[in-house]
Amino acid sequence: MLNYALLLHAAPYSHQAALSALRFADTVVANGHRMKTVFFYHDGVHNASALMAPPQDEVHLADGWKRLHQEHGTELLVCVAAGLRRGLLDVSEANRHGAVSHSLEAPFELTGVGQLIDAMLTSDRMITFAP
């Protein structure tokens, strides 16, 4: 069994990369490996939006990531600097910045790039998906 980490740079629905990454993550767990961490960086932070509401007959990417966390314990780490710039704020950041609402909830976590380095060091494989 190998520990996998994914680095996702791409926004949902704009490019194929987010869907490619989710399909790959599903394949990882289906083959008995551990899908340890997904790190959302740059426009990839939009995958973590709690307000995502795609049509019901399309893949719901945020729910797909959440399912990985719920069923396989995958960490869903969102770069805080990339997130704040793009309006991805959890309750505490929304309060701190006086925003009208928050847009990011658990199991997604706002974290720093240090957590990306940690994921690289503690995983057997790191696969990058980008636009």
Next chain:
Amino acid sequence: MMLHLLNRSPRSTATYQDLSEAFGADDHLLLIEDACYAAQASASAALEPFGGRVSVLQEDLVSRGLAERIDPSVGVIDMNGFLALTETHERCVSWF
């Protein structure tokens, strides 16, 4: 021994050039997303630098209607095959 993951169409000539310069003797190239267009028989010049050590992801190929147009030197693999390549190659670099 490195796995190279490429998602750009062969029109991105600079990316293919950079990749060919970094491609080692034991490396393998997997074409995903729009890079599937490079697997067409008519585009085979784009893959010449990679010495036949090239695979293409079947579902991305099928979704682009390219399944019948593939150069026979390119191996077609599914998502399980993609995962298997990451198992056997300790390092994976993405080109985009």
